[in-house]
Amino acid sequence: MRDTAFDVTFDSQIIFRSLLDAMARPGSILRLPDVIITPPVANKYPLILLMTLLDHEVSFCVSGHGDANVNADRQAVAEYLGSNTGSKESAIGDADFILVCGGSSHGLIRRVKQGTLEYPDESATVVYDVGSIGDQGYDGHDEYILLELSGPGIAGKCMIAISGMEQAEIEDVLAVSNYPLGIDAILSDRYGNIACIPRSTNVRVM
Amino acid sequence: MTDRSTLAGNGRKIEKGYNFAFLDEFTKREIRRKILKAVAIPGYQVPFGSREMPLAKGWGTGGIQITLSIIGEPDVLKVIDQGSDDSVNAVNIRNLVERMTGAQTTADTTKATIIQTRHRIPEEVLKAEQIVVFQVPFPEPLRSIEPSEQVTRQMHARKDYSGMWLHLYEDIVKHGRITIGARYPVMVNGRYLMDPSPIPRWDVPRLDQAPVLHLFCAGREKRIYAIAPYTSVEPLEFEDYTFEVEDFSGKICERCGSSDTFLDEMIDETTGSKKYFCSDTSFCDKRQGSGEI
């Protein structure tokens, strides 16, 4: 069912500008404008991002726990994305865009497209549905991982705290990256905050 | 819901019969996806489909595709060619974007959020919120030493830039110095050799650790590349033969008196003597108006 609340022309443009800013300045936390869509998930923001970027010319994969409940969600999310964007699901190793729910892909992220030396851009973009993103771990109740980032887009260094994501997942992402090959990650929390960690960023887990 | 067919959200009229910003949404999405990859791999040329535009190839179709794919209602657009807002081609491009988006336009660099440029970076200090979009004729820095795309792609893959170093060396042996004028090759983020577009050497140092995002697009050659803010951009040079910008020592702008800008050289009709004027015309206007240098 097509969600008509998403304005393909104007919402896409505004959301994209936030994404561009976030990707150009890794570790910066940007707030997405509210778009009133009703996807079958708790956190709609990762889906807003995917609605902006997906269409029939690229493929996606939804990854998450092996839990039965989440499996049902995964199916519903995939259907939602497919019918709203025309994009097709594919295996995680072929997908251009991957949505990881629950903070971990359980190692599956290691199978994702990293690009080739001739065409490093032919690599996946991974959207992580996380709990919260902050610049120093303000969300005192949840466990969080603290990362120190540096590199293109960052003046000096910056810190970012993420809750709802497993440290092993970050380590897997870093293991996959071998600049210029690698994947580009977008973090999207339930409050509408986003931050990006492209493969060009140096990451230190604190 | 607002009728977006003829009005941009800010109430400005857009051309009837065309999608907002002329390009169809599939085209915009492809370009946006490619821009994100370009930003993630600074200096690397991302291939893209590239559409035919109502402008001839080689006249800014790449720059325009980027601008149209990113521009939105709150944006203010500046378009320059050789530093001038009034150059006929800049006027034409600005008109096209205005017609297709209802965007606000300006000649004032400090007020613009998107600056589309051919062959110059504006003289004024740019702020983090601004995006500079470069029109690029030759995206490949190695093209002058190797005509084949297949071969140059391999060179970038292996980070094999020995051909360019040899070219510079031979230049020095023959002429006593590096004689590359504009399009000076730069190393981005220590990994990719990049063509900064035909900006003069004067502007090259502005790219290094800049606070703004630089986007580059070649419409005819179908490539998008980018330099994220705060990225190292180093012009190629030897220890004993370093990178040199254009020499304007002893010259000042006739209009505003500046001695620290890139100057256009012109012959005075009446006296036959050489005169110099700021290439960045809107900056020159400001300085002339304020009387301050």
Added chain:
Amino acid sequence: MGYVLVKGGGEAIKNAEAMVGSMRSGDSDAVTTAQVKDGMRLAVDQVMGEGGLYAQDLAALAIRQANGDLIEASFLIRAYRSTLPRTGYSENSDTRDMFVLRRISSAFKDIPGGQVLGPTIDYTQRLLDFGEKDGDEEVDRELSGEANVSADGSTDRGADGEGTGSAAEGFDIPKFSKVADLLREEELLEDASANPDDEPFDITRESLRFPAPRSACLQTLARGETGAMLAFAYSSLRGYGSVHPTIAELRVGYVPLRITHPYTGNAVSIGDVQVTECEGILSGVGTTRITDENKFSLGYGLVFGHNEKKAISMSILDGTLAVSEPKSPAEDQEFVLYHIDGIDAMGFVEHLKLPHYVTFQSGLDRLRAVQNEVEDD
């Protein structure tokens, strides 16, 4: 007197446009789009082919608007095409279904169905005809009436969604078998390089990469600029290359176009397109060119409208671009494919008219520096 900052670019543009109109050399009536379409059909066909859009009225309009500049007209068409949404894909077309106007073979003296000269000036004497000042329209009209063929291959979708038949359906049209098929039956021609179900490369959606697949080469050639392709094909024939074909068959005619109906799922005809097709056996001259499988290979050319020189050039270049060890410019895929697009070439060559004074200043600076150094020595 001081330097006056050059402003008023917008007004300069307006005045320039107005001046174009004042360039008419005489006071005859303005030529109409219909006159271009009816009287200059080969120009119309060339523009459709180079613009990559089968639309005769639009091509005629573009030629009129461009004051006869065919590359400019093709650019107008290409730019317009860019604004059109892609609504679907046709079924594979088979030129064996062609309603043939003209069909010749150089490989054999006589072929099943015969050599059909059709509308051609190949055998006329190229003498300027001063007597025919305004064209013999009467005769032309009569002839086209007799042939009872709709020369307008435009698509015509009926209001009920079912397609109208092609011009050829309903007539008892003789079908001509393919000379190439006869050669295939005798195992003299190599196998096809692709299956009908294979997905072709789409040059309008992706940028080329090398080595380019054959479908990408053929697409680029199909909308290549006629003159550029002629030059490269000629170079191969003259010896800058090893490809020299013998034409198995050159056809001009109307091919029906079919789509799958979106609701019924049936194949439905949406009209005809006029095409020129050239199948060239890459047999060689002097040395016979035989593949590793001991067969001849086929060079293929297909263009919109009636454009024989381009279709033949295309079949030659299809052959040169497939050469495994390229030795000449026409055999270099990048060299040919990047440089035969008239719109790209025109745009970039003419962009030299744009101001380049800043880049030139940068170069002047370098020259002066070198000159100074020489003086100092």
